[in-house]
Amino acid sequence: MPADLSPAPHVVRRPHRPLLLMVALMALLLVVSAVGMVVDDRVLLGAPVWGKPLKFAVSFIVYGLTLAWLLTLPHKAPRWTWWVATLFVVTGVVDVGIVVIQAARGTFSHFNEANDPFNDIIQSIFSMGVQGLLLANLVLAAILVFQRIGDRATAWAIRAGMALVIAGIGLGLLIPLRSEAVWTVKDAAGHSIPLNAQHNVGVPDGGPGLPLTGWSTVGGDLRIPHFAGLHGLQIMLAVALLLRFLAARVTRLHDERTRVALVIVAAVGYSGLLALVTWQALRGQSLIHPDGLTLGVLALLIAATTAAGWAVLAAAARREPRSLTAVSPG
Template identity: 75%
Template sequence: MSEVLEPVRTPVRRLHRPLLLMVASMVLLLVVSAVGMVVDDRVLLGAPVWGKPLKFAVSFIVYGLTLAWMLTLPHRASRWTWWMATLLAVTGMVDVGVVVVQAARGTFSHFNQADDPFTDGISLIFGVGVQLLMLANFVLAGLLIFQRVGDRVLTWAIRAGLAFVVAGIGLGFWIPARSSEVWTAVDAAGHAIPLGARHNVGVPDGGPGLPLTGWSTVGGDLRIPHFVGLHGLQVMLVVALVLGLLAGRVARLRDERIRAGLMIVAAAAYAGLIVLVTWQAVRGQALIHPDGQTLGALALLIAATTAAGWAVVVAGGSPGRTG
């Protein structure tokens, strides 16, 4: 049923060990953060201080396992990808470590501009780690996007997914670039802390938010497109997996060209979704309270995706080259 089903068959010994070490550390952090959510009642901007470490742990577990599996697929420049994944694993643990330290201190890890030696030092470490993490992701994407990895369907899933990761990173850097004014927030101990950026649009950071994610329910939130982009790789791989499973039941989908064409359509639709949630956020609109324009754009995206998918099935694999 194609290489997309390999995750359940890949021996653990073939997986990238530094990434597995990072994942193991994140699993431990997930447990610690979950306990912290229960026993530590301190909050930052209305959210539990251990909420951010928990979210980072989950995100790095998912991404680390995904990348560790991807690197078991035959590909060129495997030595480069191994070292870039190792850099990602190390910098990921360092950066999340900073998030944990700041959470334990009851203060902010991101955009913290408090004028004290410890914060200066830890912010420097965090900043360098973010830059190296970005470099590792960009090099990995550059190495893997322009080669065939697996069958056509999986290749397009990986190409699109890595492009979305890069877009998600860019959207993350856009947050401080777009809202670079310094403002003051109160940490868990009641101290006023200067912060160098805001992620909400139209409303102050903090306030009512969705469970777990904390995304604003009263205004725009730039963390949403950042998240959607970063996890596009997992979404694309799931789509490829579903198409592979359906191929065993639907005769038309046994044609690899058709599945590859549908994969391209799914990738285009997901790119449209990233644009849509970004547009919604910059207009100061909460994700769960879309206006008529947002709903109209979503309906148009769904209709275009449906039409394109139907055209691919009827035409037998187009639009475009699927190789």
């Protein structure tokens, strides 16, 4: 067996330099996009042309830093994860680069069916980049979820988080899959551009939206579950790290089994929330205007997750006397 397939718990691996370079480029893009939103008054479907590059920059910074930290933890097949993460970097930079190019041109990066040679090339490269990102995440998930990285709670957080990332990618694919026809809109210069998909449900794209995100406030928006799934990894890791921090202060969290169980409860609860916002979007309902049915399901989800968490803590409390008796003198 090759030496790199065995974890080395005592070794802290160097940060993945291509990922850190990508993060640095995205930080630069964040600044450029923020300036662009101030000095460039062009809009696409009512949103600033530099809004999408800014959102992509933030998302890739968060995900890139998370992945770079994750790959410093001792794990099996580090050469594989290094090269797959590098594939993620290359395809991510290419795709975001296309988003920037199209924003500078005042036109659409996604689902653009404009009949001109340059756009045909751009869309072909963009499509290959999306496939590369999907492949990279799938391979990383396949490598990381079947091994223990860090303590057991962290390992379960990684497994759940990577599963949520894949779910988020899949939910993003709902946008083109559910679209039935090409529709025509105006770009920033007033040219008619055919698009082959819409992310809104029940209302056309481009209506009133939330600040920064642009998520529809008058209808369903499939970008919401896509976003929630993609960043589930950060949520799960945050839960595991918070539990580890609290373990030094809360007796019931000393037992690793308790922290693992709470991570699993959080993962199931977050998965339920992801399903709920997906269902809400598909029903053509705005995130900030839920009806009674949505609120009722949300209340049940919160109650069930809270009850499961309390049950885990109660079980930990029942184990405490036996643990104390086992270590007491005499």
